[in-house]
Amino acid sequence: MNATVVNPDxxxxxxxxxxxxxxxxxxxxxxxxxxxxxxxxxxxxxxxLVAFLVGIYVAAQLVxxxxxxxxxxxxxxxxxxLHTNAAIFxxxxxxxxxxxxxxxxxxxxTRMWSDTLSQLHFWGWQxxxxxxxxxLPLGITQSKEYAELEWPIDLLIAVVWVGFxxxxxxxxxxxxxxxxxxxxxxxxxxxxxxxxxxxxFNNLVIPTxxxxxxxxxxxxxxxxxxWWYGHNAVAFFLxxxxxxxxxxxxxxxxxxxxxxxxxxxxxxxxxxxxxxxxGPHHLHYTALPEWASxxxxxxxxxxxxxxxxxxxxxxxxxxxxxxKVTEDPVLKFFVVGITFYGMSTFEGPMLSVKAVNALxxxxxxxxxxxxxxxxxWNGFMTFxxxxxxxxxxxxxxxYSRKLAEWHFWLGTIGILLYIVPIYVAGxxxxxxxxxxxxxxxxxxxxxxxxxxxxxxxxxIRILAGLLYxxxxxxxxxxxxxxxxxxxxxxxxxxxxxxxxxxDYVDDPTPQSDLQAVLPTAKKLDRWMKxxxxxxxxxxPMYFTLWTTIAVVSASLFEIIPTxxxxxxxxxxxxxxxxxxxxxxxxxxxVAEGCYNCHSQMIRPILSETKRYGEYxxxxxxxxxxxxxxxxxxxxxxxxxxxxxxxxxxxxxxxRDPESLVKGSIMPSFAWLEQRELNFNTIPxxxxxxxxxxxxxxxxxxxxSIEMAKAQAEQIAxxxxxxxxxxxxxxxxxxxxxxxxxRLGTDIxxxxxxxxxxxxxxxxxxxxxxxxxxxx
Numbered sequence: 001m002n003a004t005v006v007n008p009d010x011x012x013x014x015x016x017x018x019x020x021x022x023x024x025x026x027x028x029x030x031x032x033x034x035x036x037x038x039x040x041x042x043x044x045x046x047x048x049l050v051a052f053l054v055g056i057y058v059a060a061q062l063v064x065x066x067x068x069x070x071x072x073x074x075x076x077x078x079x080x081x082l083h084t085n086a087a088i089f090x091x092x093x094x095x096x097x098x099x100x101x102x103x104x105x106x107x108x109x110t111r112m113w114s115d116t117l118s119q120l121h122f123w124g125w126q127x128x129x130x131x132x133x134x135x136l137p138l139g140i141t142q143s144k145e146y147a148e149l150e151w152p153i154d155l156l157i158a159v160v161w162v163g164f165x166x167x168x169x170x171x172x173x174x175x176x177x178x179x180x181x182x183x184x185x186x187x188x189x190x191x192x193x194x195x196x197x198x199x200x201f202n203n204l205v206i207p208t209x210x211x212x213x214x215x216x217x218x219x220x221x222x223x224x225x226x227w228w229y230g231h232n233a234v235a236f237f238l239x240x241x242x243x244x245x246x247x248x249x250x251x252x253x254x255x256x257x258x259x260x261x262x263x264x265x266x267x268x269x270x271x272x273x274x275x276x277x278x279g280p281h282h283l284h285y286t287a288l289p290e291w292a293s294x295x296x297x298x299x300x301x302x303x304x305x306x307x308x309x310x311x312x313x314x315x316x317x318x319x320x321x322x323x324k325v326t327e328d329p330v331l332k333f334f335v336v337g338i339t340f341y342g343m344s345t346f347e348g349p350m351l352s353v354k355a356v357n358a359l360x361x362x363x364x365x366x367x368x369x370x371x372x373x374x375x376x377w378n379g380f381m382t383f384x385x386x387x388x389x390x391x392x393x394x395x396x397x398x399y400s401r402k403l404a405e406w407h408f409w410l411g412t413i414g415i416l417l418y419i420v421p422i423y424v425a426g427x428x429x430x431x432x433x434x435x436x437x438x439x440x441x442x443x444x445x446x447x448x449x450x451x452x453x454x455x456x457x458x459x460i461r462i463l464a465g466l467l468y469x470x471x472x473x474x475x476x477x478x479x480x481x482x483x484x485x486x487x488x489x490x491x492x493x494x495x496x497x498x499x500x501x502x503d504y505v506d507d508p509t510p511q512s513d514l515q516a517v518l519p520t521a522k523k524l525d526r527w528m529k530x531x532x533x534x535x536x537x538x539x540p541m542y543f544t545l546w547t548t549i550a551v552v553s554a555s556l557f558e559i560i561p562t563x564x565x566x567x568x569x570x571x572x573x574x575x576x577x578x579x580x581x582x583x584x585x586x587x588x589x590v591a592e593g594c595y596n597c598h599s600q601m602i603r604p605i606l607s608e609t610k611r612y613g614e615y616x617x618x619x620x621x622x623x624x625x626x627x628x629x630x631x632x633x634x635x636x637x638x639x640x641x642x643x644x645x646x647x648x649x650x651x652x653x654x655r656d657p658e659s660l661v662k663g664s665i666m667p668s669f670a671w672l673e674q675r676e677l678n679f680n681t682i683p684x685x686x687x688x689x690x691x692x693x694x695x696x697x698x699x700x701x702x703x704s705i706e707m708a709k710a711q712a713e714q715i716a717x718x719x720x721x722x723x724x725x726x727x728x729x730x731x732x733x734x735x736x737x738x739x740x741x742r743l744g745t746d747i748x749x750x751x752x753x754x755x756x757x758x759x760x761x762x763x764x765x766x767x768x769x770x771x772x773x774x775x
């Protein structure tokens with residue numbers, strides 16, 4: 001069994017530790033810094049309420065698009081990224097920092113290495129959140145999911161994460177007084193290292209100004225890098241730190257040691273190595289090479305085993321303590337949270353299977369899946385942790401256990417009321433999109449038919465969000481009243497522990513608790529003796545090195561072939577760079593957040609090609625910085641939108657969507673007709689595109705403003721000829737129309753005559769498919 005030592009913080013329950021120093025070591029005195037925990041816990045509650053409230057507001061816009069009130073910064077496209085960033089980085093982020101700062105000090109028997117770095121981390125992270133809250137509604141975005149923030153904020157994140165948080169954490173490990181690293185610390189190490197790598201490599205960009213940049217990756221490579229980042233941001237920001245939280249706070253709350261030391265090791269290393277491979281399953285049936293998405297699927301399915309190993313380890317930690325669950329709201333939150341972790345990590349691998357993904361991708365099924373993890377796993381683990389922390393960080397009893405119970409039941413009902421209708425909505429979407437008649441025609445040819453079918457489910461979601469938000473309000477009241485009962489001066493007790501010494505004899509490796517429930521595991525336990533891991537646990541930098549190697553090696557095995565094998569992205573001769581005006585229009589499309597509702601990726605599936613046209617090819621996206629394949633269809637796919645409608649149709653549709661499409665939930669973008677297009681920013685955009693590989697001729701590089709104005713003038717004249725208003729040649733709407741009219745048209749052009757130069761690189765000629773007009 002694991003050796004159990006009582007933590008030095010008074011009043012805390014016992015938690016398993018795995019080493020001891022010699023009795024002759026001199027004792028050292030120290031105090032813990034609970035101020036930083038109080039700060040992050042408070043920020044968690046504040047930003048959590050903001051995230052929930054914004055989520056309810058954007059959900060309401062899907063049934064009442066007029067809630068934008070004609071204001072650009074209140075549209076769904078701009079606020080949806082604000083909601084996701086607030087939920088992930090503000091709510092969940094602050095909660096993991098509260099957990100890490102509290103538990104790391106106790107597990108290492110030392111104060112954090114630098115109070116100054118702790119404070120810089122706290123205030124730096126709040127500054128990041130405030131910058132996100134300002135820039136995203138203003139349309140300042142990279143449009144890459146969970147990585148929307150522009151380059152100055154990305155630099156600030158890197159400084160705060162690595163320079164303040166990372167340095168402080170690892171220096172604390174080095175200066176610790178507890179020899180062995182407890183399992184929670186393993187997951188914290190993996191989180192800090194991997195998130196740093198993901199953030200840096202996914203955000204390599206070419207800036208064109210303070211609030212605009214272009215990623216160095218394009219099209220297929222950009223999509224691959226984004227979902228290498230996006231899936232693993234969920235893995236290493238919303239999973240591994242919360243598993244560390246589980247391994248520390250659940251045993252504390254239950255007053256029980258972790259069920260199995262060996263299972264913890266298998267859980268950790270399997271998760272760290274396998275998770276990093278799984279990202280490409282988000283891109284099934286897209287222009288990504290099939291081998292890459294298939295590889296992602298295989299590793300996603302493998303991921304089910306270590307994930308459930310962690311869930312089992314958590315739930316079995318409660319052996320002998322289940323009677324407490326009925327009485328203690330903290331344990332209630334933890335049990336339901338871990339259960340949702342198990343559900344999400346079963347569903348995730350299932351959704352990675354191609355047959356299932358074909359139906360679920362771009363639908364609300366994915367939204368339900370994400371929210372079951374975010375609200376159930378992350379939310380409930382955070383709530384349980386904070387209720388456990390409040391009496392300890394405020395040094396007074398929790399104000400009301402009854403309010404905590406009410407919070408639990410409101411939150412639980414809210415989650416179920418959210419995910420069940422949205423699961424039904426997602427499956428409904430997929431089946432209606434796939435539906436074909438006996439003659440092979442689309443059963444529901446108008447996209448808006450599906451949209452209207454979902455309205456009752458969207459109304460239920462709003463009610464569910466209000467219930468979950470109300471639970472958060474009850475928690476805030478409980479927290480404030482607990483804080484009001486705090487002592488005038490917090491006690492700051494002094495603790496004592498021996499310093500680490502060279503004269504040290506290691507404890508024996510703990511025996512596996514599997515033997516308690518599986519007697520035949522004795523031989524397996526002997527075969528899997530973990531002495532090597534015990535040695536790693538007392539060498540934090542060595543442990544960190546192997547964690548980094550596991551993450552990097554798995555990443556490189558996927559990334560290198562995708563970037564080096566030319567056949568992955570065959571060139572299409574007729575695909576050309578965007579014109580200067582189209583490039584400006586594309587940037588406006590990104591700024592308005594259109595990518596949140598529209599995909600630009602037609603999959604090679606019969607119902608999709610019938611609905612939208614020729615399926616998308618890898619070579620079509622070589623000038624797309626960033627890619628615009630999307631992850632959800634609230635509106636129809638736009639990959640072949642070019643030339644389907646007149647300029648006047650697009651103008652009216654942007655001004656008043658429902659006047660053309662009855663039942664549309666797209667908001668009005670009428671302001672695009674009033675706002676002038678800043679032609680002076682076009683040259684720097686064209687120069688950046690050229691730097692990234694767009695083969696613009698010299699006359700385009702030197703005369704981009706004149707070319708843009710000429711194209712704008714031509715579009716404005718055609719709008720007038722179609723009985724539209726005059727004077728639009730210098731308005732933003734013209735640039736947007738230019739971009740929309742270009743989408744997906746290149747492959748229908750006639751290929752140029754082949755070069756006679758024998759040394760010229762081979763180019764795949766475009767086979768011009770028949771142009772289909774899809775209503």
